[in-house]
Amino acid sequence: GLSGDLNAPVSNRVRKSLYPLVPYDQALASVIEHTPVLSPTKHNVSEALAGHILAEDVKALDPVPGYRASVVDGYAVISTDGPGVYPVAQVQYAGSNKESKATRLQPGTIARVTTGAMVPEGADAVVMVEDTELVESDSNGEEVQVRIIVSVRCKENIREIGQDAAVGELIIEKGSSVSAAGGEVGLMASVGVTEVMAYPHPIITILSTGNELVHFSTPAPLAPPFVRDTNLPSLSTAIKSTMPYCTIIAAPSVAKDTQDSLYTLLKSAIESTANVIITTGGVSMGEADMMKGVLEQRLGAQIWFGRVLMKPGKPTTFATVKDANGKTKLVFSLPGNPVSALVGYYVFVLPALRKMAGYASPHISSVLATLAHSIQLDSRPEFYRVRINAETKAGMPSTRFIAYGTGSQMSSRMLSMRGANALLKLPGASDKVKELKEGDVVEAYIIADF
Amino acid sequence: GLSGDLNAPVSNRVRKSLYPLVPYDQALASVIEHTPVLSPTKHNVSEALAGHILAEDVKALDPVPGYRASVVDGYAVISTDGPGVYPVAQVQYAGSNKESKATRLQPGTIARVTTGAMVPEGADAVVMVEDTELVESDSNGEEVQVRIIVSVRCKENIREIGQDAAVGELIIEKGSSVSAAGGEVGLMASVGVTEVMAYPHPIITILSTGNELVHFSTPAPLAPPFVRDTNLPSLSTAIKSTMPYCTIIAAPSVAKDTQDSLYTLLKSAIESTANVIITTGGVSMGEADMMKGVLEQRLGAQIWFGRVLMKPGKPTTFATVKDANGKTKLVFSLPGNPVSALVGYYVFVLPALRKMAGYASPHISSVLATLAHSIQLDSRPEFYRVRINAETKAGMPSTRFIAYGTGSQMSSRMLSMRGANALLKLPGASDKVKELKEGDVVEAYIIADF
Ligand code: NWS
Ligand code: NWS
Numbered sequence: 001g002l003s004g005d006l007n008a009p010v011s012n013r014v015r016k017s018l019y020p021l022v023p024y025d026q027a028l029a030s031v032i033e034h035t036p037v038l039s040p041t042k043h044n045v046s047e048a049l050a051g052h053i054l055a056e057d058v059k060a061l062d063p064v065p066g067y068r069a070s071v072v073d074g075y076a077v078i079s080t081d082g083p084g085v086y087p088v089a090q091v092q093y094a095g096s097n098k099e100s101k102a103t104r105l106q107p108g109t110i111a112r113v114t115t116g117a118m119v120p121e122g123a124d125a126v127v128m129v130e131d132t133e134l135v136e137s138d139s140n141g142e143e144v145q146v147r148i149i150v151s152v153r154c155k156e157n158i159r160e161i162g163q164d165a166a167v168g169e170l171i172i173e174k175g176s177s178v179s180a181a182g183g184e185v186g187l188m189a190s191v192g193v194t195e196v197m198a199y200p201h202p203i204i205t206i207l208s209t210g211n212e213l214v215h216f217s218t219p220a221p222l223a224p225p226f227v228r229d230t231n232l233p234s235l236s237t238a239i240k241s242t243m244p245y246c247t248i249i250a251a252p253s254v255a256k257d258t259q260d261s262l263y264t265l266l267k268s269a270i271e272s273t274a275n276v277i278i279t280t281g282g283v284s285m286g287e288a289d290m291m292k293g294v295l296e297q298r299l300g301a302q303i304w305f306g307r308v309l310m311k312p313g314k315p316t317t318f319a320t321v322k323d324a325n326g327k328t329k330l331v332f333s334l335p336g337n338p339v340s341a342l343v344g345y346y347v348f349v350l351p352a353l354r355k356m357a358g359y360a361s362p363h364i365s366s367v368l369a370t371l372a373h374s375i376q377l378d379s380r381p382e383f384y385r386v387r388i389n390a391e392t393k394a395g396m397p398s399t400r401f402i403a404y405g406t407g408s409q410m411s412s413r414m415l416s417m418r419g420a421n422a423l424l425k426l427p428g429a430s431d432k433v434k435e436l437k438e439g440d441v442v443e444a445y446i447i448a449d450f
Numbered sequence: 451g452l453s454g455d456l457n458a459p460v461s462n463r464v465r466k467s468l469y470p471l472v473p474y475d476q477a478l479a480s481v482i483e484h485t486p487v488l489s490p491t492k493h494n495v496s497e498a499l500a501g502h503i504l505a506e507d508v509k510a511l512d513p514v515p516g517y518r519a520s521v522v523d524g525y526a527v528i529s530t531d532g533p534g535v536y537p538v539a540q541v542q543y544a545g546s547n548k549e550s551k552a553t554r555l556q557p558g559t560i561a562r563v564t565t566g567a568m569v570p571e572g573a574d575a576v577v578m579v580e581d582t583e584l585v586e587s588d589s590n591g592e593e594v595q596v597r598i599i600v601s602v603r604c605k606e607n608i609r610e611i612g613q614d615a616a617v618g619e620l621i622i623e624k625g626s627s628v629s630a631a632g633g634e635v636g637l638m639a640s641v642g643v644t645e646v647m648a649y650p651h652p653i654i655t656i657l658s659t660g661n662e663l664v665h666f667s668t669p670a671p672l673a674p675p676f677v678r679d680t681n682l683p684s685l686s687t688a689i690k691s692t693m694p695y696c697t698i699i700a701a702p703s704v705a706k707d708t709q710d711s712l713y714t715l716l717k718s719a720i721e722s723t724a725n726v727i728i729t730t731g732g733v734s735m736g737e738a739d740m741m742k743g744v745l746e747q748r749l750g751a752q753i754w755f756g757r758v759l760m761k762p763g764k765p766t767t768f769a770t771v772k773d774a775n776g777k778t779k780l781v782f783s784l785p786g787n788p789v790s791a792l793v794g795y796y797v798f799v800l801p802a803l804r805k806m807a808g809y810a811s812p813h814i815s816s817v818l819a820t821l822a823h824s825i826q827l828d829s830r831p832e833f834y835r836v837r838i839n840a841e842t843k844a845g846m847p848s849t850r851f852i853a854y855g856t857g858s859q860m861s862s863r864m865l866s867m868r869g870a871n872a873l874l875k876l877p878g879a880s881d882k883v884k885e886l887k888e889g890d891v892v893e894a895y896i897i898a899d900f
Contacts, residue, residue, distance in 0.1 A: 015584070016580055044667070045666075046686075047687040050691055051691075065677070065862070066672055066676070071862075073734055094707075095661030095663070115786070116660070118675050130467075132465065159860075164860070164863045164864065165864070176869070180687065180690075180691030180692075181688060181691065181792075181897045182685065182686075182687035182867070183684065183869075184867075185684055186684030186687075186792065186867065187680075190788065192668075192678070210566070212566060213545070217494070217496075217639075218642075220643075221511070223516075224568060225517060225544065227515070230639045233639050236496075236497040237497040237499075237635045238630075240500065241501075242630075244691075257543065257544075284522070284564075336565070342636065365900065367842065367849040370848060385633075390817055392817065392893075398818050398849075399818045412515070412614050413613075417631065417633025417634075418634055421629065449815065450815065
């Protein structure tokens, strides 16, 4: 809330903001419009690829399985031989037939095989060990003759070469996400894909501003007029949970409320490897609006909006600026109030991060939630913090999301974020509608698991 | 699927499994029963605390705000003075009044203040700058007289000391989760809490077993009889996405299919710092069931179940074993089939990890999903991989989850995990019900975002 340089005269204070109040949807559209998609880069196939969007079609380089493999522990047979007593002519373990290359199974004989073992040529089915009996073993205890009790169909219990994935088969389409559930990583690895082109995840710098701020680990008691910088840890947490593969570079220090301090720290962030710079504080109403002024006048940034018709987050500012190499950097100047900064991350920054990382839809997931109680509407459209419970009751046709408010929604009150896992997108009050009622259904942006 | 030591005779092969087929719910209950909750430890308050469960009530050590703070940029006034022209008697910036301690505001004067600045004693409200006019400034351009246009109520635009959080106030209850959304971390930091007691997240070792296995980064073409170890990267991905603060220690190597190799690697995992050991492979039907045998006979582990009536994952085995210091280690011996291993992680290991980490409910989240198409039931209850879309249509009372199958559900077919974000919990087929129909509603375990 600092209105210009502390040492500058204030008589020329602007008493009304120069920035129009832009509706949220329009502001978000502007963010998305000016956010570049990052250029795909080569990535190793490993767990660190989770959550990335593939920039190429991925095809199987090797078949899975790579050989005719038994699905069970048992005996490889020639299915037309049928039940009966047979000599055990060979044994195949998974991975064991490197040296002793399997010889062709002759009619009237069987081969002992384990799950995953190579089925010898000639055999066309495998009988489970449970469906057999030992008839004779030698003096070393090795099986000599075994009774096959059941009939098996041709191909039964055998995985054919390439049955799970054939060579050249398109296994994951360009534009797909590598799921965090683990399937795609395992799938790519299984077919010999060790590297893929994928969209990188952005590098982010967080810069807190304010003369009053001290590091968040400063122990109590803290004497006035100091305030702990809580935006750094709360934004870091939000980034790590929503975009775990983004790199966060902490700014070297909090910016002081001087144009020079802001300029120096912003300039070095712009010239760093960061793709995105998140600042908090110093954007509220004032004669010089220091953050905006430094961005526009000293750094040559283009400010796309400087105020948004929303609560919290009215002074939220979004700019783009080119670094010395002509590379576009995004600057999100969020309000200093702790809740405003965090909400601003979810509703503006996260969609931009998703677009940069190649997501087809930049929008964060939302559900329709049912209000557990009435809510008084604010004059501004509001992102109202709630705890949503997924309630599944017998006889219900589907799971319902019931939304419980988190108390006073003041933008300094971090307690309103406690337990919150969603943001209701409430309209501003109108002459007709001043409150929403229990049971009303509202769109809710999901910000954490329930 | 290796049935005993490669060098041992097999005449004493057990042709029916010794382990009863246990229903899934009973098996899970047994896992939960034998899983200890880890002892709380001290944690720094930072983004690394996200997802942890607090083991103590957390109370505010400092009030927020720590001083009477202005909510806006404007002028601190004595509300009863009312509109009019007033001399600007002092200026207060956020963080600026360390040296120049604010002097009491006298009636008939006003103080210029910025958002977050300390409101001088005597003042009882703040007027926004937008609701004022400059009347006179001095030769340096500093404000001398300002017109207050509006009336303000007592306390308007002032945050009282402790209004957002009072000293000693219970801000987060014991047993609560530190949300990944960022609120709790910021909240604790704001009130001066720098350390808390919380449940640690378990340390996990992953041990793949099988003579056929080579490292997953082995480039194509891969000659038979080798298979890439894809369970290591897929399980690592799943752990990192569901429990990002668990530590994963990769086993020094894949275990060979010999009792000695298994024993050596398991023993060193048990005596390591790991709380949980996940093995894959070597648990299927056979005369000696090597993994189970080594666990029970050579390591003195207690096997709680060795087979589960489910698909995939029939041979899933769960054991506990004490290390040399008497500390209980959990051993999940999952089947080698890539899908079986991954599904086993979600339905057995993850609930155990959650219990160890202090979660009130160990169960992973589930929703009721509506089938997009009919599904043939297997004879065994099945965890059927699906992609769930949250579909929100105008006029619908709530979001519905529509489940689309991922094709053939063979447990070697990793493609069935591609795009999957949920596991349907299907019953086994009965004489009456052999398939579920489009539109039927089924419980679905969520394994990734939609
Ligand atoms: N006349 C006028 N005045 C106005 C507005 C207007 O329209 N007209 N708008 C409002 C709104 S409207 Mo809202 O979101 O819709 O509720 S934010 C908002 C606010 C934004 O002010 P800003 O300049 O961004 O931030 P400042 O630096 O002043 O800090 C703000 C607060 O947050 C604290 N703080 C800062 N950084 C941190 C940090 N890292 N950790 C912890 N706390 C921190 C800091 O101590 C201070 O108490 O100004 C108001 N003032
Ligand atoms: N007679 C009889 N036979 C039976 C059963 C029975 O009831 N009776 N049950 C079934 C079932 S029933 Mo199922 O989940 O309900 O579908 S698993 C299952 C299976 C489990 O066998 P297991 O001993 O655990 O595993 P093995 O080591 O044999 O490997 C299994 C496969 O997976 C591959 N593999 C291993 N590790 C890795 C890795 N790290 N990366 C990639 N692939 C890997 C490995 O190559 C092999 O193809 O045995 C079957 N055999």
